Amino acid sequence: MNATGNEDSQNIDERITNEMFVVRSLDEIRFWSRIMKEHSLFLRLGFRAEDTQLIEEANQFYYLFEQIEQKSFSFTNQADPGQIRLFNSEVQQAATSIFLFKRKVLQLILTCRLPGANNFPLLVDHISREANYFRKRLIELNEGKLKPLADAIIKENVFFLRIMADHAKFIGHLLDPSERKLIDIARNFSNDFDELVFQARDLESMKPQSQTGPLLDQFLDQNRVSVASLRDFKKTARDLIEECKIKSIIHPLLADHVFREAERFLAIIDMFEAHLTGKKHSG
Numbered sequence: 001m002n003a004t005g006n007e008d009s010q011n012i013d014e015r016i017t018n019e020m021f022v023v024r025s026l027d028e029i030r031f032w033s034r035i036m037k038e039h040s041l042f043l044r045l046g047f048r049a050e051d052t053q054l055i056e057e058a059n060q061f062y063y064l065f066e067q068i069e070q071k072s073f074s075f076t077n078q079a080d081p082g083q084i085r086l087f088n089s090e091v092q093q094a095a096t097s098i099f100l101f102k103r104k105v106l107q108l109i110l111t112c113r114l115p116g117a118n119n120f121p122l123l124v125d126h127i128s129r130e131a132n133y134f135r136k137r138l139i140e141l142n143e144g145k146l147k148p149l150a151d152a153i154i155k156e157n158v159f160f161l162r163i164m165a166d167h168a169k170f171i172g173h174l175l176d177p178s179e180r181k182l183i184d185i186a187r188n189f190s191n192d193f194d195e196l197v198f199q200a201r202d203l204e205s206m207k208p209q210s211q212t213g214p215l216l217d218q219f220l221d222q223n224r225v226s227v228a229s230l231r232d233f234k235k236t237a238r239d240l241i242e243e244c245k246i247k248s249i250i251h252p253l254l255a256d257h258v259f260r261e262a263e264r265f266l267a268i269i270d271m272f273e274a275h276l277t278g279k280k281h282s283g
């Protein structure tokens with residue numbers, strides 16, 4: 001190949017890398033800014049009527065992430081990477097702010113300064129972990145640092161399996177106590193995912209020796225089966241709540257929210273599987 005040919009292929013490589021950076025960034029921001037916006041709503045609904053300051057702060061975060069969400073849709077995949085880099089760091093700051101707000105609320109709850117408020121401490125901790133995940137993701141994207149595949153597989157699964165275990169616990173606790181059958185199913189999911197979290201941590205502790213193709217492949221397969229069945233349960237619960245067929249204090253938007261997070265985890269598992277084996281899964 002002559003010098004010009006080299007240059008051409010270099011330009012093409014650079015264009016692909018730039019476009020992947022833009023696509024990845026916009027995808028993360030579109031998904032997680034909607035999630036952050038909804039967290040603000042859930043927090044607000046859990047405050048007491050007299051917590052006007054906290055309600056105001058939650059409302060401000062709602063509008064902040066709504067604006068971010070709208071702005072993310074004004075960019076296309078061909079957007080200038082420099083502009084996206086700036087946008088990422090702007091959103092990263094917003095994610096850091098909402099993370100700090102959630103930790104402050106957790107502190108207030110755990111020191112019994114919000115008696116009678118309706119957000120579980122574990123839920124507030126959970127949504128702060130999601131904010132932290134989002135901000136770290138944006139930092140990684142801007143630094144252009146990609147974790148090695150085997151590391152990413154274990155780390156993402158440890159994170160998301162715990163998120164799924166929490167969801168099962170929230171559903172179980174927010175259903176009306178008279179919904180005995182559904183509470184039983186939720187409790188089984190909670191136990192199942194607690195075990196998967198421990199299994200994932202064991203694999204993590206056996207790193208790097210545990211990072212073989214067959215072990216990682218089996219790890220993903222096993223997790224996929226449980227996540228797909230939890231996703232289906234969440235979908236059923238969401239539909240039943242929307243149709244007002246079950247008794248609970250679960251906001252319909254919360255039911256849909258945890259369903260979307262399970263879908264996201266499944267998509268991540270499938271992406272890892274495709275990278276690992278070069279084959280595609282559906283489901």
Ligand SMILES: [Fe+2]
Nearest residue numbers: 035127130261
């Ligand atoms: Fe969430």
Ligand SMILES: [Fe+2]
Nearest residue numbers: 130163258261
């Ligand atoms: Fe969640």
